[in-house]
Amino acid sequence: MVVTFPHMGTLNIPVKTFLEGIGQEVVLPPPSSKRTIELGVKHSPEFACLPLKINVGNYIEAWEKGADTVVMAGGVGPCRFGYYAQVQREILQDLGCDMEMIVMEPPDCDWKDLKHQYRRLTQRRISTGQLVKTLHLVWKKLNAVDEIEKLSLKYHPYEINRGDTKKAFDQILKWIEEAKHPKEVKEVLTAGKKKINKIERDLQRQPLRIGLVGEIYMLLEPFASLNIQWSLGDLGAEVSKSIYLSDWVKEHLVFNALHLNRSGSLKNLAKPYLNHFVGGHGLETIGHTVKYANGGYDGVIQLMPFTCMPEIVAESILPQVSKEKDIPVLSLVLDEQSGEAGVATRLEAFLDLIARRKAQQEGELVWMSI
Amino acid sequence: MVKVGIPRALLYYNYFPKWKTFFESLGAEVVVSDETTKHILNEGVKTAVDETCLPVKLFYGHVLNLKGRVDFLFMPRMVSVARNEYTCPKFLGLPDMIRQTVSELPPFIEPCVNMRKHSRQYMREIYRIGTLFSSNPCKIYKAYVAACQEQKKYQNLMIEGFTPYESLNILSGKMVREKKQPGELNIALIGHGYNIYDRYVSMNMIDKLQKMNICVLTPEMVPRHFIEKQAEKLPKDMFWTYGKQIIGSTYSFMENPRIDGIIQMTAFGCGPDSLVAELMEREAVRRKTVPFMLLTIDEHTGEAGLVTRIEAFLDMVRRKEVV
Numbered sequence: 001m002v003v004t005f006p007h008m009g010t011l012n013i014p015v016k017t018f019l020e021g022i023g024q025e026v027v028l029p030p031p032s033s034k035r036t037i038e039l040g041v042k043h044s045p046e047f048a049c050l051p052l053k054i055n056v057g058n059y060i061e062a063w064e065k066g067a068d069t070v071v072m073a074g075g076v077g078p079c080r081f082g083y084y085a086q087v088q089r090e091i092l093q094d095l096g097c098d099m100e101m102i103v104m105e106p107p108d109c110d111w112k113d114l115k116h117q118y119r120r121l122t123q124r125r126i127s128t129g130q131l132v133k134t135l136h137l138v139w140k141k142l143n144a145v146d147e148i149e150k151l152s153l154k155y156h157p158y159e160i161n162r163g164d165t166k167k168a169f170d171q172i173l174k175w176i177e178e179a180k181h182p183k184e185v186k187e188v189l190t191a192g193k194k195k196i197n198k199i200e201r202d203l204q205r206q207p208l209r210i211g212l213v214g215e216i217y218m219l220l221e222p223f224a225s226l227n228i229q230w231s232l233g234d235l236g237a238e239v240s241k242s243i244y245l246s247d248w249v250k251e252h253l254v255f256n257a258l259h260l261n262r263s264g265s266l267k268n269l270a271k272p273y274l275n276h277f278v279g280g281h282g283l284e285t286i287g288h289t290v291k292y293a294n295g296g297y298d299g300v301i302q303l304m305p306f307t308c309m310p311e312i313v314a315e316s317i318l319p320q321v322s323k324e325k326d327i328p329v330l331s332l333v334l335d336e337q338s339g340e341a342g343v344a345t346r347l348e349a350f351l352d353l354i355a356r357r358k359a360q361q362e363g364e365l366v367w368m369s370i
Numbered sequence: 371m372v373k374v375g376i377p378r379a380l381l382y383y384n385y386f387p388k389w390k391t392f393f394e395s396l397g398a399e400v401v402v403s404d405e406t407t408k409h410i411l412n413e414g415v416k417t418a419v420d421e422t423c424l425p426v427k428l429f430y431g432h433v434l435n436l437k438g439r440v441d442f443l444f445m446p447r448m449v450s451v452a453r454n455e456y457t458c459p460k461f462l463g464l465p466d467m468i469r470q471t472v473s474e475l476p477p478f479i480e481p482c483v484n485m486r487k488h489s490r491q492y493m494r495e496i497y498r499i500g501t502l503f504s505s506n507p508c509k510i511y512k513a514y515v516a517a518c519q520e521q522k523k524y525q526n527l528m529i530e531g532f533t534p535y536e537s538l539n540i541l542s543g544k545m546v547r548e549k550k551q552p553g554e555l556n557i558a559l560i561g562h563g564y565n566i567y568d569r570y571v572s573m574n575m576i577d578k579l580q581k582m583n584i585c586v587l588t589p590e591m592v593p594r595h596f597i598e599k600q601a602e603k604l605p606k607d608m609f610w611t612y613g614k615q616i617i618g619s620t621y622s623f624m625e626n627p628r629i630d631g632i633i634q635m636t637a638f639g640c641g642p643d644s645l646v647a648e649l650m651e652r653e654a655v656r657r658k659t660v661p662f663m664l665l666t667i668d669e670h671t672g673e674a675g676l677v678t679r680i681e682a683f684l685d686m687v688r689r690k691e692v693v
C-alpha cells in the first residue's frame with residue numbers, strides 16, 4: 001500500500017509525519033501546479049467547487065508517481081465537502097486510476113467508524129507507545145509550522161529586500177519537515193525564529209492591517225488563493241489569517257469530540273447578522289469579520305471558491321457587517337480561471353481605498369483626483 | 371385580518387398546503403406572491419449577490435413582490451426536515467440573507483425547522499409561531515393537525531401522478547380528480563421543485579411536454595420508501611434531503627421499464643446538484659438503459675434553445691422505441 005493525500009498548504013508536513021510514523025509508505029502528490037488544475041478541471045464536474053478539482057488533480061499526479069491509496073477526510077454536511085470523497089472515487093474509477101480511498105469521517109459523528117478507518121490504514125500492528133510518540137511529534141510540528149507562518153506574515157511587510165521572509169519561511173518549513181523528534185522540532189523552531197528576526201527590516205513603515213477570512217482551503221492553500229497572503233505583504237499590508245490548521249484540529253478533533261463548544265464567542269459575534277450555522281466556515285467568516293473590526297483592523301478580505309454555498313451566505317451578509325462595523329470588506333471569488341494579474345489589480349485598488357480612508361480619518365491631507 | 375405573505379419560491383412547492391392551512395386555521399389571511407415574471411426575476415437578480423444560484427435570486431424577487439402588501443413574511447429557516455440530513459446551506463442562512471440585504475421588510479415569522487436530531491424543537495417552534503395568532507394552545511394544536519392532514523392529501527395526490535399545481539387545484543376544488551391518462555411517452559423530469567414547477571423558470575416544461583401527449587413524472591411522484599431503498603445503494607448516506615430525493619427517484623426511474631427518458635433540470639450555481647448530477651450522469655452512462663439529458667438553466671437561458679434541445683432529445687427517445 002502506497003498512500004497519498006491531497007495538498008492543503010502546510011498540511012503535508014504533519015500528515016506525512018503521521019502516516020510514516022504508523023508505518024505507511026507515503027507518496028506526496030507533486031506540488032500543485034497549472035497541470036494539477038488542468039487535470040482536475042478536465043475530469044471534475046464543471047460546477048464543483050475549486051478544492052474538489054485541485055484534489056482530483058493531486059490524486060492523478062500522485063497515482064502517476066505510484067500511489068495506490070488515498071487518505072481523505074469526510075464530513076456530515078451540509079457543505080459539499082462531506083461528499084467529496086465519494087464523487088472523487090467515481091471520477092478516479094471511471095478514469096481507470098485504480099486507487100483505494102480511505103475516508104476519515106470526523107469523530108463528531110462516530111468514533112467507531114474512525115477507529116475502523118484507522119485500522120484499515122494500519123495493517124501492520126503498531127504499539128500504543130509508538131502511536132503516542134508519533135502523535136506527539138505530529139502535534140509539535142503542526143504547531144511549529146503555524147507559529148512560523150504567523151510570525152512570517154507579521155514581519156513580511158517590513159522586509160527591505162522583497163522575498164526575504166518568504167524564502168526564510170520555506171527553508172524553515174523544510175527543517176521542520178525533516179525533524180525526527182519533538183526536541184528537534186523545538187530546536188529548529190528556535191533557530192527559525194532567529195532566522196526571521198535577522199531579516200533586514202524597516203520598522204518605520206506603518207503597514208495596513210488586513211484580516212483574511214473565508215473558506216478554509218482557500219485560506220490554507222496559497223496555491224489556490226494565488227498566493228494572496230504573500231502578495232498582500234508585498235503590497236505593504238500585514239496579514240492575519242482567521243484559520244490555521246492547528247486551530248482547526250483543536251476545534252474539530254479535540255474539542256468537538258469531547259463535546260466542548262469553543263467557537264461560542266465567534267457565534268455570539270456573528271449573531272446580530274447570522275443567527276445559525278450554515279456549514280463550512282460561513283458563520284466563522286462573519287464572526288471573524290466582526291472580530292477584526294473590533295480589533296481595529298483596517299480591512300477584511302473574504303476568500304471563497306466560486307459556488308461555495310456557506311460563503312455565499314456570508315458574502316450576502318458581509319456588506320451589512322461592513323456598514324455597521326465601519327470596516328471595508330472585499331469578497332474575492334476564485335476559480336480555476338482567476339488570474340494573478342486580475343486579482344492583483346483588485347487587491348491594489350482595495351488597499352488604496354483603505355489607505356486613503358485611513359488618512360482621511362486621521363485628519364491628514366488627502367490627495368484626491370477631481 | 372392579519373396578512374401573512376408566503377413567497378412563491380424555494381420550498382413553496384413542497385409545503386404550501388401545510389403552511390396555508392396552518393395560518394388560515396389561526397384566522398390569518400395568506401397572501402402568496404405572484405407567479406414568476408421577468409420583472410420578479412430581474413428584481414431578485416439585482417438584489418442578490420451574483421454568485422448565488424438562480425432559485426435564491428428568484429426568492430429575493432418574490433420577497434420584494436410581497437413587500438408593502440403583507441403584515442408578516444413567512445420565512446422559515448429550513449435546517450433539516452429529516453433525521454441526519456440537511457436541506458441546503460443557503461436555506462440555513464436564508465432569513466439572515468434576506469434581512470441583511472432587503473430593507474423595510476415587514477417582520478418575519480421565522481420558525482427554525484430542525485429535525486436533524488429530534489423533532490421536539492420543531493414542535494416548540496410551531497407553538498411559538500402559533501402564539502403570534504392565538505393564545506389558545508388547543509387551537510394552535512388543531513391548526514397544526516389540520517395543516518398536516520392537508521399536506522398529506524397534497525402529497526398523496528402527487529404520488530398519484532398529479533403535479534403540484536394540479537394537486538393544489540384539486541384541493542381547492544378548481545379541478546376534478548380524474549385518473550391520469552397514459553401518454554405516448556413517459557418522461558421523468560427531475561430536479562428541485564422550485565426549478566421544475568416554476569412555470570417561468572422551467573419555461574413551462576411540464577405543460578409543453580403534456581401538450582405533446584407525454585406523461586411527465588417527477589420526483590414528488592415517487593413514494594418515499596422507493597427513494598430510501600435506492601439511496602441505500604449510495605456509497606455514503608446522502609445528507610441533503612432533496613439531493614437524496616433527486617438521486618433516489620432517478621435511480622428508481624432508471625429501473626422502471628416504463629420510463630422512456632429522463633431529463634434533469636438543474637440551476638446554474640446549485641451546489642448540491644453539482645455533485646448529485648455528476649453521480650447521476652456517470653450512473654446513466656454506466657447503465658445505458660434510459661436516455662438521459664442534463665439541462666442547466668440560468669437567468670439567460672433562452673426558450674428557443676431549450677425547445678430545440680427537448681425536441682432533439684424526444685426524437686432520440688422515439689428512435690430507440692422504433693429500433
Ligand code: SF4
Nearest residue numbers: 423425458460640641
Ligand atoms: S439546493 Fe441548489 S438551487 Fe437550491 S438553494 Fe441550494 S444551491 Fe440553490
